[in-house]
Amino acid sequence: MACRQQITPALRRLARSGTSELSRKSARSCAQSIARAGASNGSRCFSSSQQRRLQQTTPRHGQAKDEFTSTKYPEIKRDDRFSRLTPDHVAYFRDLLGDNGSALIDGVNGAADDDLAPFNSDWMRKYRGHCQLVLKPSTTEEFSKILRYCNEHMLAVVPQGGNTGLVGGSVPVFDEIVLSMSRMSRILDFDEVSGTLVAEAGVILEVADQFLASKGYIFPLDLGAKGSCQLGGNLATNAGGLRLLRYGSLHGTVLGIEAVLPDGTVVDDLSRLRKNNTGYDLKQLFIGAEGTLGVITKVSIQCPQRPAAQNVAFFGLESYEQCQKAFREAKGQLSEILSAFELMDEGSQALVHRVTGNKRPLESTYPFYCLIETSGSNVDHDSEKLQNFLESVMEQGVVADGTLAQDETQLRSLWSWREGITEALGHLGGVYKYDVSIPLPQMYQLVEDTRARVAEAGLLGDSESDPVRAVVGYGHMGDSNLHLNVATRAFDERVEKVLEPFVYEWIAERQGSISAEHGLGLAKKKFIGYSRSPIMVGLMKQIKGLYDPKGIMNPYKYI
Amino acid sequence: MACRQQITPALRRLARSGTSELSRKSARSCAQSIARAGASNGSRCFSSSQQRRLQQTTPRHGQAKDEFTSTKYPEIKRDDRFSRLTPDHVAYFRDLLGDNGSALIDGVNGAADDDLAPFNSDWMRKYRGHCQLVLKPSTTEEFSKILRYCNEHMLAVVPQGGNTGLVGGSVPVFDEIVLSMSRMSRILDFDEVSGTLVAEAGVILEVADQFLASKGYIFPLDLGAKGSCQLGGNLATNAGGLRLLRYGSLHGTVLGIEAVLPDGTVVDDLSRLRKNNTGYDLKQLFIGAEGTLGVITKVSIQCPQRPAAQNVAFFGLESYEQCQKAFREAKGQLSEILSAFELMDEGSQALVHRVTGNKRPLESTYPFYCLIETSGSNVDHDSEKLQNFLESVMEQGVVADGTLAQDETQLRSLWSWREGITEALGHLGGVYKYDVSIPLPQMYQLVEDTRARVAEAGLLGDSESDPVRAVVGYGHMGDSNLHLNVATRAFDERVEKVLEPFVYEWIAERQGSISAEHGLGLAKKKFIGYSRSPIMVGLMKQIKGLYDPKGIMNPYKYI
Helix, strand or coil, X not given: CCCCXXXXXXXXXXXXXXXXXXXXXXXXXXXXXXXXXXXXXXXXXXXXXXCCCCXXXXXXXXXXXXXXXXXXXCCCCCCCCCCCCCHHHHHHHHHHHCCCCCCEEECCCCCCHHHHHHXXXXXXXXXXXXXXXXXXXXXXXXXXXXXXXXXXXXXCEEEECCCCCCCCCCCCCCXXXXXXXXXXXXXXXXXXXXXXXXXXXXXXXXXXXXXXXCCCECCCCCCCCCCCCEHHHHHHCCCCCCCHHHHCCHHHHEXXXXXXXXXXXXXXXXXXXXXXXXXXXXXXXXXXXXXXXCEEEEEEEECCECCCEEEEEEEXXXXXXXXXXHHHXXXXXXXXXXXXXXXXXXXXXXXXXXXXXXXCCCCCCCCEEEEEEEEXXXXXXXXXXXXXXXXXXXXXXXXXXXXXXXXXXHHHHHHHHHHCHHHHHHHCCCEEEEEEECCXXXXXXXXXXXXHHHHHCCCECCCCCCCEEEEEEEEEHHHCEEEEEEEECCCCHHHHHHHCCHHHHHHHHCCCECCCCCCCXXXXXXXXXXXXXXHHHHHHHHHHHHHCCCCCECCCCCC | CCCCCCHHXXXXXHHHHCCCHHHHHHHHHHHHHHHHHHHCCCCCCCCCCCCCCCCCCCCCCCCCCCCCHHHHCCCCCCCCCCCCCCHHHHHHHHHHHCCCCCCEEECCCCCCHHHHHHHHECCCCCCECCCCEEECCCCHHHHHHHHHHHHHCCCCEEEECCCCCCCCCXXXXXXXXXXXXXXXXXXXXXXXXXXXXXXXXXXXXXXXXXXXXXXXXXXXXXXXXXXXXXXXXXXXXXXXXXXXXXXXXXXXXXXXXXXXXXXXXXXXXXXXXXXCCCCCCCHHHHCCCCXXXXXXXXXXXXXXXCCCEEEEEEEEECCHHHHHHHHHHHHHHHHHHEEEEEEEEHHHHHHHHHHXXXXXXXXXXXXXXXXXXXXXXXXXXXXXXHHHHHHHHHHCCCCCEEEECXXXXXXXXXXXXXXXXXXXXXXXXXXXXXXXXXXXXXCCHHHHHHHHHHHHCCCECCCCCCCEEEEEEEEEHHHCEEEEEEEECCCCHHHHHHHXXXXXXXXXXXXXXXXXXXCCCCCCHHHHHHCCCHHHHHHHHHXXXXXXXXXXXXXXXXX
């Protein structure tokens, strides 16, 4: 974990004493030594992410443990147009994929439910399907043949990558066949001049990033689930993650994809060129479609050079207004080296502390914390920029306290206070999770308004009989992306009624998005209308109808 | 124009004397003073672009002056399904838009051909249509009503922005109605915290950038035609330009659009959020569709902060291999501040010199030149990085000679040697222009192979009887984007036969793109198959059929 720095007393003193010439000098001298010390190791490690596994954790979001999705959502009925799996169907797939045991999990002919379970549930065990057959093709051709067969025989399918999603998008609802990407895990090509990586969709994000690290490059996406999530799933959900602020969205970095449509057509759009203006950019439709149009089988992506220097600072702040000020200062002063600006409220940090028992980065508690990361090519320059920034926010009294990672271990530790929130929340009971985007000035107000509403309804408290333990907020401030989390002790229908549609209406009134980066999946199926007009939803249905007229691709989800 | 720097003799000496300790020291000392001098003004000016107007220049690309496109391409026939304009049609539009003279140019009822001419021709006067009616709506609602009427009455239309395209995409072929965006020119909103700009599609790029400059921001796209081209056209053609290397493509920076479909439907996807994962990202289809799906009426785009410091260096190099080495070094050492890496061959620079008569930036001539631009937030840091880079390429003998802009005038002047090529070529006769993307190691080989082929055919020479004056290459090396230009003295059928399909086949064999950033328009209509498979073309036609089933949107073009 991060050690305390000498900076803290100075920071605190400055915050109190204002911006006299003396205090400015102290700040400069203090910040100088710290910025240099912190950056001098030129650390190249960028995440404290832990592998997100299928854990036997308490179920979430107001649902009895391992309840079937079909039970929880009785209004969703199995589509009778879909065939039920027969031994004949399975025989076709077995014949196609071979019978070596690794390519197929066959519940129709007796595979144990335990073998199927990981594919039927999401990692939070909020959603559970009735799938009886998992297929693991290892070539595009196999995907093509399988999909064509399923389309002809009206067999519904769910593509499944690392299964780390948060909205139930990658698990079956009824008896859909799971198409696992796990055997499509080869890195195919890397161009060391252009930084273009070509890989199969089942490559785990962290594996791709480690491969790139060995070449001096970095994957332009990073997120907490990197140890399990896969590139294809990242694209299918248009994952945003921690460094979108710096490297932009996948719509900009992905150069090409290969995908298979339900009728078996292979969309061969695996361009490796940074510029290619030859007609409609169809690959963009698959980025963020959540597997409802086809299966992404290969990816070509532009990767930036791995920064030589990295710094991470962690601040305590007295108000959300100060967080906004700090962000504006960081944008202005750190500019091209700013790679992350994360926000955490005290509630979220208290939960992490409670679960992990780790010593907190700062001695006192504050209503808000910000984690700032810089990534650049020159250690000294980055340290100087950070030092100037530190001075500035200290002198202005914007931050109340702060610490700076001195080595890679501390850097990981500081990141763990941000990245560990999801995991910590998961340990404490059910969680209502909202991943939203709201214009920055109003962003945190949603947490306060929600907390007040839950409290007014008498549902929030410290007693074991209070259904809601805490209403917390954190997220990617650099992208106006808030994660509102309502941590509950146990399922209580009243909580959901207080939260929904309140949260969605609140967001819609401010032209926000009800899903900034997690997608819609099953969880937000009902709520798309809060962020998209009927015209836009109609246009989406047109596209769905065009590519998947029989509706076999990931049915029952948002479209 | 740029002044000569003291660096040059030192550079030349170093290039000859190798990398002794002495020469390294000289290089450091010399580069130091120059890098500091060049960067000390912290210039904020980013382009020497000149307004691209409809000029009375010599016609291009093997075509008699002002020849009708329908004459030049006799194989393209007017689609008889389209109605011919009648006074009744015009009366409807006049009633809708008002009769104040600014909203309508009516050749049906007698407007002079001269008034229609600028809308019937592209700026190079390579393409010329027979349009008799120009409409200039000023609201989305007017666009919607016009398109609905046109769709119902089978009237074909061409959306037209700044009309600065290079492939004939924005001018009519037959009697299509021109929908001019010129009255959709309002900047609607700007958020100074997030940097999100919302503007109508007819705003001129330079106007948007100047507005942003006053707010401390920069438009994430810049190109030679910025004085005339419009945001809507930039999006419709997915313009790449000079700083894609730094700010990425419009697929990543555009947050939302409003567009009108042929049936009058308003695609209201004008999100201002950096993250919004609520279904298919349909706006992406309109980016790069060249007006064949609908008319983009409004744009929302993420703008980066305007860099405080900028440097431009101009080098002479002895070979294309050295250019590649310089690029790799620049990527590694200048990293996050590298904002442009442009390549020009001697042929292109000789033409600019001949047309402008300006003193050349370097004393001697070299086979290749590179223009390197850095943009960052800290003048001193950027200068130091550039200085280190200079030392490195000097010590290694990668560059043979160089100069560095010392002030804004010099910076503009150096850029003019890159940005002025198109203009200069235009003054000398017809030009066959190819805007292509090829993997970097092979990129310039296309110019050499083309030159050899033209020479072998006896078409290249200095005599007035030789049809081809020069085969030159230049472009955005940072994006593997080459502009191959074949400058001719006069139309000669043999030239085209020697060039096509040779050039396209050459590119296809290397998995390149036949249009990196200019689009396909009419010019590359026939050649899409060299960069896209029949499956991809088929999928594009599906999309075209979905949005524009009657085919009224920009017909006769690539789809």
